[in-house]
Amino acid sequence: MAISVETFFLNPDAQGTLQAQIQQMVAEGILSGRLRQGEKLPSTRKLAQHLRVSRITVTLAYTELLANDYLSSKGRSGYFVSDNAPEPLSFPPRPEAEEALDWSRAIGQRFSGGTPHTKPRDWARFRYPFIYGQTDPTLFDHANWRLCALQALGQKDFEPLTSDYYDQDDPELIEFIARHTLPRRGILAEPEEILVTMGAQNALWLATQVLLTQRRTAAFEEPCYPSLRTILNQSRCHLAPVGVDGEGLIHQDIPPETDVIFATPSHQCPTTATMPLARRRALLNKAREINAVIVEDDYEFEMSFAGAPSPALKSLDGDGRVVYVGSFSKSLFPGLRLGYLVGSRPFIREARALRASVLRHVPGHIQRTAAYFLRLGHYDALIRRMSGVLSERRRVMSEAMDLHGLELAGQSGTGGSAFWMRAPEGVNTTELAAQLQTRSVLIEPGAPFFESGSAPQNYYRLGYSSIPASKIPEGVRIIGEALRNWP
């Protein structure tokens, strides 16, 4: 690769002759790793022109660098970083304290230290990855996604691809969501009641900013989706964790001062409990009684292969008090970052204005590709195929767990893609996970789903969306063995 001449600048504060400055500039580029062995340097003519120095100065500098073996020359084809050039210093990262600015003072608000990671980045290299939420390449319909993306890159779609939508969304995606996706959940919404978001996480974040302040109270499930806890902590509202049982959020325990209730009725995260209709009605009544808004994260409703999904809480909402969060990132792929919010107009208006300020809109190409994928029926076909496979994996998991004496802590009647598990008292699943990792088994410790102070240590989650059925029995066997031999 040729190094562009435009990447060279003389430091206006530099000392020494021009020739020395050029030598230093090149040598520093090599030592810093910016210029690599074998890469071609700009010609002396080009560099001289760019730096506004005489060509002879550059030639002399290059000659000196040749002599020092920083550069090599290949006759008429020019100058290259020599194969014998010094290796770049393996960057002793500049110590942070070196800077004149005191960042501990300059930073006004801190956000780090939030959600912990529960799985290694290289999870795909483990033999028994009982993890959750990554895409299984054997299930995803890559070919049709590619075709849809290609179509959305076509000349006809130049405008949706490139335009600045400001605060708007792709009308084709909105239309599909309104006419086909939401009716499956029993929801009838008009375009002005829908906002496209960067995944469910972004939808939850937007809802939190619009609905909560430092003086308001959020009730949320304990245990819950760790990223929701981070979002709520950062909003600095009052927090009211509420327990869950086999039917999901225990509505009686919601404190009366609550302003916003966060719930996952389809599949409670992480316990997988599906909230029955009676509890849904009771939750709605409770919200009406205390005049709270409900944010419904319709988590994994598509994965209801063990029975028809119940209609969304939002579909039972006569008051307009439910804000609905949907996502394509979970069922298609997380790297897509595509979800949506459904709610009353005044709410959507504020969420839209906030989104416009934070990021304007979701990239047009992604919206249009998804619209095509949905409209051509590929999404439905994918969901059906995934449901079949996940249902089989679930059966194999259940059998293996019975055989090896693993104890289930949560049970959804309608499917999902994970089991919520309880290890015997005294087992620390964070340590268990570390131990199993050495045997190529990945499990998710349960503690990050709980409030940090009160987290029980013996829960864990076993996902089956990324492990083939054939590997499940052996993986479960290893987990059973590790549990029996604990500590």
Add this chain to the structure above:
Amino acid sequence: MAISVETFFLNPDAQGTLQAQIQQMVAEGILSGRLRQGEKLPSTRKLAQHLRVSRITVTLAYTELLANDYLSSKGRSGYFVSDNAPEPLSFPPRPEAEEALDWSRAIGQRFSGGTPHTKPRDWARFRYPFIYGQTDPTLFDHANWRLCALQALGQKDFEPLTSDYYDQDDPELIEFIARHTLPRRGILAEPEEILVTMGAQNALWLATQVLLTQRRTAAFEEPCYPSLRTILNQSRCHLAPVGVDGEGLIHQDIPPETDVIFATPSHQCPTTATMPLARRRALLNKAREINAVIVEDDYEFEMSFAGAPSPALKSLDGDGRVVYVGSFSKSLFPGLRLGYLVGSRPFIREARALRASVLRHVPGHIQRTAAYFLRLGHYDALIRRMSGVLSERRRVMSEAMDLHGLELAGQSGTGGSAFWMRAPEGVNTTELAAQLQTRSVLIEPGAPFFESGSAPQNYYRLGYSSIPASKIPEGVRIIGEALRNWP
């Protein structure tokens, strides 16, 4: 298109016989516009199974709907929404006040009423669009973008496409930015000092959240980029607007209590002034003196066809006090939503954590496509081609403006893609813009760039990134005529 059976739900609170409920459900679907003429209904067998009612009930309901001309039947091929079915009521949008929930109370924080739109959505249908910031289809390298996108959709890139990166970025894009993009601006940064964002807007938003609080003060240019003003207003920090002259931000006028200075040294937005080196140094000294952080929006540095771009302010920053904002959305296309932040590690750490909470990461596919487009040199070629064309348009603009007596208010020596103009005293350019629109000429009134209370009414901006050179003379002539005949 066949209507999926899964979009049908019986309302659990409904009155009347099951048959009547089914009739009502279908009729309502048609009246609401959800089911459209010619669309195929689920078979009686499927619908009965789905609703868990007897098939004869569904058949009776369909027969009744046939008789009422809601449906038609085509022999054995099933039931369709009749061509004579009532037209959907042209949605009297449900009045907002109807809902039981009081949204004026439920909304905790308001964000609407921010940035005004300065151009119509259908700008491309106007003959003389002197607007800014949309993509010219005749200049953009659509074919190569498509090839790069295709490559990024390949099997090899399945993981970068689909993966949940959590708080991380595509390493290939980061490497390119660090090794090739930033060195062109004289900036040497390590990967941990770079964060990919959803365009420059998102970068400015993240920087504002991390650096400012309600007790801190932001100095910013007056006039400035309207979205920055919205972001700062929403952050509720103290605001210190600072004037600009022909060399950009007037550093002497920055108040000493300032914590963060927002500046656009490359091309001041909207006056297009390029800050000379001496002013840049003076600005850095001022920031050091009052111990402020500078956020540098390196606005349109690529469009410096009238002279080599000066190195970025960030490249002169020995203290680590400059946070740098770059963008590919402006030079490639705004719908891409791709930009980046460069800053010291402690700053990037907090911005990364906030981004993770707000939206996790920028979609992998977009990052990888851009990485390929950059790496293959298409970006550089595009910039060169655009510079050539814009430089020619600028020349034609200048000539036409001289000929028709239009007065320039701002002048960049180094290019850009717009002129900042002053109309004679007494001309209201918002009204002028409305008047010109009727003659198929689009200009941008200047008032939205100023603080609303003190906005002078006679400034306007003429962009030339979306209008071909051949149309410029006539467009400028019409503007000149309208100004001469004012009011």
